Amino acid sequence: MPASPVKAVGNSLVLLARCFRFLDSDYFPEGAQKVMRGAKEVEIDRCIPFVFLHAACLGVLWTGTSAVAVGTAVALYWLRMFAITAFYHRYFSHRTYKTSRFMQFAFAVMGATAVQRGPLWWAAHHRCHHREADKEGDIHSPVTRSFVWSHIGWITSSSNMPTNYAVIPDLARYPELVLVNRFDWLPPVLLGVSLFAAGSWLQATMPELNTSGWQMVVWGFFISTVVLFHGTACINSLAHKFGSRRFNTDDDSKNNWLLAIFTLGEGWHNNHHKFPGATSQGIFWWELDVTYLILKAMSKVGLVWNLHHTPPSAFISESTDSKPVTVSQ
Ligand SMILES: [Zn+2]
Numbered sequence: 001m002p003a004s005p006v007k008a009v010g011n012s013l014v015l016l017a018r019c020f021r022f023l024d025s026d027y028f029p030e031g032a033q034k035v036m037r038g039a040k041e042v043e044i045d046r047c048i049p050f051v052f053l054h055a056a057c058l059g060v061l062w063t064g065t066s067a068v069a070v071g072t073a074v075a076l077y078w079l080r081m082f083a084i085t086a087f088y089h090r091y092f093s094h095r096t097y098k099t100s101r102f103m104q105f106a107f108a109v110m111g112a113t114a115v116q117r118g119p120l121w122w123a124a125h126h127r128c129h130h131r132e133a134d135k136e137g138d139i140h141s142p143v144t145r146s147f148v149w150s151h152i153g154w155i156t157s158s159s160n161m162p163t164n165y166a167v168i169p170d171l172a173r174y175p176e177l178v179l180v181n182r183f184d185w186l187p188p189v190l191l192g193v194s195l196f197a198a199g200s201w202l203q204a205t206m207p208e209l210n211t212s213g214w215q216m217v218v219w220g221f222f223i224s225t226v227v228l229f230h231g232t233a234c235i236n237s238l239a240h241k242f243g244s245r246r247f248n249t250d251d252d253s254k255n256n257w258l259l260a261i262f263t264l265g266e267g268w269h270n271n272h273h274k275f276p277g278a279t280s281q282g283i284f285w286w287e288l289d290v291t292y293l294i295l296k297a298m299s300k301v302g303l304v305w306n307l308h309h310t311p312p313s314a315f316i317s318e319s320t321d322s323k324p325v326t327v328s329q
């Protein structure tokens, strides 16, 4: 029996609303609070962007490889990993240093090119992670839920889609940050278009480089972004499972030197859960924290300031004082 015209129009409107959510992250006609209380399982239609991102990497079979394309992919991996760790994590989520309003906006846009949604969404979820790490309220714990859930499953649940503005009032007061957060798809699209344009130009002007617009998009955007996603997600999953614990924190966070290399310092996760307000996550000199070294260099030229240092007590023994000491730069 054919569906009634009223029902068909209703279904179309529901479909349109779901499409709008991909365009405007804050578009929740039923209310964001209601969605946040909703389903907490993997949702198939929310998996589509991830399946697409991974499948698009196979485009390399058609576009081929060149040194310039692979080099671009590697450079964009490190650059955007830095944007995630230095800006999304250590600035927006934990406010471990200060910067100007313009730089704050630039940090938001650079972070958004990593295709890990907007800065306010990222910071809000991360603050909730620290509040209830590895407890029932932790939305991506490999301890209370499965490993796959902590790595990627939680992002596909519609209950985790809205930005919880209640926990980020310090960031939500900047309309330009809210704008980047709402239209978080725009910076990645601009990056993809720029890569296509650069590749096409190189193909026309320097054919000996053997690159093309689509080759640059496949390597520089899709492959780089997929590896970057898994590198970042490892901190939610692996860094709460494998490694050593210097501090007896109220969670299962671990220090893992291998993860620290791939994530520019984020692998010192047990240190970080102990001192979340410190800019540096490595405590001893052998705990390489490249993000911190770059932020320190940025502070020398005045781009950022008031980096929060790890309390001196951390160098001596297990400490209960998690309040970082602020040292003027
Ligand atoms: Zn953690």
Ligand SMILES: [Zn+2]
Binding pocket: 089, 093, 094, 126, 130, 272, 276
């Ligand atoms: Zn954190």
